[in-house]
Amino acid sequence: xxxxxxxxxxxxxxxxxxxxxxxxxxxxxxxxxxxxxxxxxxxxxxxxxxxxxxxxxxxxxxxxxxxxxxxxxxxxxxxxxxxxxxxxxxxxxxxxxxxxxxxxxxxxxxxxxxxxxxxxxxxxxxxxxxxxxxxxxxxxxxxxxxxxxxxxxxxxxxxxxxxxxxxxxxxxxxxxxxxxxxxxx
Amino acid sequence: xxxxxxxxxxxxxxxxxxxxxxxxxxxxxxxxxxxxxxxxxxxxxxxxxxxxxxxxxxxx
Numbered sequence: 001x002x003x004x005x006x007x008x009x010x011x012x013x014x015x016x017x018x019x020x021x022x023x024x025x026x027x028x029x030x031x032x033x034x035x036x037x038x039x040x041x042x043x044x045x046x047x048x049x050x051x052x053x054x055x056x057x058x059x060x061x062x063x064x065x066x067x068x069x070x071x072x073x074x075x076x077x078x079x080x081x082x083x084x085x086x087x088x089x090x091x092x093x094x095x096x097x098x099x100x101x102x103x104x105x106x107x108x109x110x111x112x113x114x115x116x117x118x119x120x121x122x123x124x125x126x127x128x129x130x131x132x133x134x135x136x137x138x139x140x141x142x143x144x145x146x147x148x149x150x151x152x153x154x155x156x157x158x159x160x161x162x163x164x165x166x167x168x169x170x171x172x173x174x175x176x177x178x179x180x181x182x183x184x185x
Numbered sequence: 186x187x188x189x190x191x192x193x194x195x196x197x198x199x200x201x202x203x204x205x206x207x208x209x210x211x212x213x214x215x216x217x218x219x220x221x222x223x224x225x226x227x228x229x230x231x232x233x234x235x236x237x238x239x240x241x242x243x244x245x
Contacts, residue, residue, distance in 0.1 A: 026243075092190065100188025107221040114228040115235070124235050145197075146233055147240045152197075171194045178228055 013053065017046050020066050023148065027067060030143050031074050033132065041077070045070040064154040067144070071158065089135050091176035110182055118185075130180035138173035145170055187211065192222050196229055 024045060028038035048069050049056075056065045095106045115123040131139060137159065144155045156166045187195075192215050198204050199212060216223045 096188075096190045100190040102189045102219070102221040110221065110224055110228070114224075115231055120235060120238075124239055127232055127235060146236060167194070167197065170197060174196060174229055175193070177232070178225070181232070 013050060016062065017050075020063055023063060024066055024070060027070060027143070027148070028074075030147075031070070031140070041070060041073060044073045048073060060157045061154055064150070064158050067158040068160075071140070089138075089172070089176075091172055091179055095175075110178070112182075112185075114178075115181065115185070126181055126184050127177070130177055130184060133180060134173055134176055138169055138176060141166060141169045142173040142177070187215070189215075189219060189222050192219070193225050196226065199226075 021042065024042050025038060028041040028045075029035060032038045032041060045066060049066060056062065095103055097103055115126070118126070131142065134142065141155060141159060144150045144158065145152070150158075152163050152166055156163045159166065159169075161169065192212065195204065195208070195212065199209070204212070216226070
């Protein structure tokens, strides 16, 4: 973190870019699902960062800041404001009664073996396919939490949401994913 | 006592070991009686462990 704060030292900028390239490439690939587009997005992200390195105030990890820039660059590509892309999709509807207990009929379909009869490779393909079908915000939160294993505080900053909202987004992402997988198997 | 929809929201907190002792006890008791919540947690762990194995290997 102390290194990250010292980014006004121009000699360090290149080193910073090199240090974060692999992680940003993965995130870009994850967002765009296209290797050429992902490579462009990484370059745009660094270009944007280098235009105003002093905009980074050190209050979060530099990787969080770069993820945030990348996300905005990605939204810009889609030519839609971030707010329009957010979806209030709640996948838990119909699964619980008014007291919050499982609806027996709805829940029963989850009682069959989950990814059990499949080889690991095949199971992963199903998980990744279903993951790609999640709404953008849920997918991104899921990726940063469970694949990049970032802290909730950092993910919340990168996505511009509160930590409380992030917990709801992650809960919905997990639930939606499990439902989709159960329907696919 | 928490309802099932509240219990499954605690997944990350349980995984990150940030739950207070009494909540952990409450979860264990809930799992004894609720096969759906128990299965939900098992399925989630299975799915995340698959992803973790693949992506940890890729990062190396």
